[in-house]
Amino acid sequence: MKLNQNYANLQESYLFLTIAKKVAAYTEAHPDNHIIRMGIGDVTQPLVPAVIEAMHKATDEMAHKETFHGYSPDQGYDFLREAIQGYYAKRGVALKLSEIFVGDGAKSDVGNIVDIFADDNTVLIPDPVYPVYVDTNVMSGRKVIYLDANEQNGFLGMPDENVKADIIYLCSPNNPTGAVYNRAQLKAWVDYALKNNAVILFDAAYESFITHDDLPHSIFEIEGAKKCAIEFCSFSKTAGFTGVRCGYTVICDELVSDGTKVNTLWARRQATKFNGVNYITQRAAEAVFTDEGQQQVKDVINYYRANAKVMVDAFKEMGVWFTGGENSPYIWHKVPDGMTSWEFFDYLLNEAEVVGTPGSGFGKNGEGFFRLTAFGTLEKTQEAMERLKKLLKK
């Protein structure tokens, strides 16, 4: 047999491996260290009581013949899709149940969505970016062009009529930069996509961190988006499901290419290469949308937001340029003049015992920047910011 040769074109990803090695070496040399980890985008707070209760109840159902559940419906149980439908309705977005696909997380769906598109599409991907967008397209041999996100445009790249793209990835609130598109900016992207017969793959995994009322949580809040966008969302950051695995993808009937509904292709893809999400997990996700569940997950998000606020205040006080923090669990800041992202990583580890993520690991435009996350504890976040202030305050 012959292997997929496109895999040879993937860049080896040593980012988190290198971080782990450097931290291990430091720890060995300094056994009495007090390292604070702000590098990883994983949550740390436990699942909320409403979710735990739903899980225990569903587990008990699985223990009895009369209430046992076998294979899930391909697109997910109606009870969960109705809850998601209700969540969108609150923002004025009307969806049919058949337009909602329950999956095992945004990463799987964002990765697998490329299956339904031809290999000769041109793909536009922001730089810096979550590496999955690039890697999944390199794996299928697609032409990738980059959208420059940088200090000048606040890390929110905008469409350029001179650039022709068929598939456009947008992530808002952004990983890694925390920057968020406003309505006018998203409208410009929708207009570009409609004019150029392009599709926008909109990653909304961090939407629940948005605090400003005027910022869109869903691209479908923008007129015309149903005709040109696919939206990916997740319970990972909304409800701490990183270790539970559940997300959803929305493809409206209005998204049509050459007379074919894109929804139909994804439905066929999922029916063929996926077999539904765990029943207990779907009941847990349903519980997130109850009044009790919504209040509880908001409390957890507010905990992380308070951390982000501590970081935002510290960076403002230090006078260091940054994006994110207000509508996102990430702070993306400039490193001191003359340092690379990795030099700053070493500096911060050695001088302040704080671990973050070098921006250059997310693309060339990330060089000179650094990502810190708000997913730790309040006490450690405060302590880390005190250490940074001593180091960086001008």
Place this chain on the structure above:
Amino acid sequence: MKLNQNYANLQESYLFLTIAKKVAAYTEAHPDNHIIRMGIGDVTQPLVPAVIEAMHKATDEMAHKETFHGYSPDQGYDFLREAIQGYYAKRGVALKLSEIFVGDGAKSDVGNIVDIFADDNTVLIPDPVYPVYVDTNVMSGRKVIYLDANEQNGFLGMPDENVKADIIYLCSPNNPTGAVYNRAQLKAWVDYALKNNAVILFDAAYESFITHDDLPHSIFEIEGAKKCAIEFCSFSKTAGFTGVRCGYTVICDELVSDGTKVNTLWARRQATKFNGVNYITQRAAEAVFTDEGQQQVKDVINYYRANAKVMVDAFKEMGVWFTGGENSPYIWHKVPDGMTSWEFFDYLLNEAEVVGTPGSGFGKNGEGFFRLTAFGTLEKTQEAMERLKKLLKK
């Protein structure tokens, strides 16, 4: 954007939809019916106590910060991979942990494995067969050739040196025929694959139904298989996890193509397009391998096996040709002379109120055959066989 045009070459799958419609129409016309359903391959017995206990315990861990689990390791937790490793060791198959990939079910992995192979491989697929093998290759535009399985070869096709194939799908115990390859037959396939530089994709989802001690549960029990095979297995039928979603795929380091370890490509694929299995589910799967769990899941399988035995005895008594039943939850039998599979479906529904699956739905060689499953209750299985005997006994 352009869609993947290969999807237009997929055959629409109306098999289970048509069955559902016919059953609904019959039910409406006969409100007082006593239909027995033996058509679907889903399990009906609840999860065993050891699994339920593990799930409750893991759920409680997720409720507390100190024991909460976020993202799973890409290939699964060591505790589960060690349990799987131990399960293989009992059959004399030594595996490294890095050769075991925990996934969300055999269907996902069997479907997604095509990602790592070039599109210009020739694929050999048995007929009749589980439709996923064909559809996933049609989706990527690969050339598919068919391996005839029929009454003459006991629905166990064997290699033909005149046929050149790069990727070979084998499913044993087979879905839909219940036929099982013996060691000599699998050895012939391994020899063919090694000689022709082909890879065998071995679907062992039904291995736990094997009762005869001399039949192989894993292709890795055959010498040389580590150099030419990938094995897919699942907890769906072993432990009733169809609604829980967990499986595992084994790719040994010895499987190399042009100097590249296939294991490395699959690891990269999974790290990019998958984000691990639910922690609670992995703990549940671990519990399947404890002494208590093994005994409990064996009891459930023995329940289904007893149903299969009732079916085997009935078909022997009726003198109707069949495969399966002894080492499989499926009975695959000939329909009466002069009838098509669909005609027999209608006949059985109308005359005996028993629902099965027409063999022609699994490929052209399935015409004239019919699949019945052992996943019902003992009482209904016995009743169904009494009705069949009245109808078919010569």
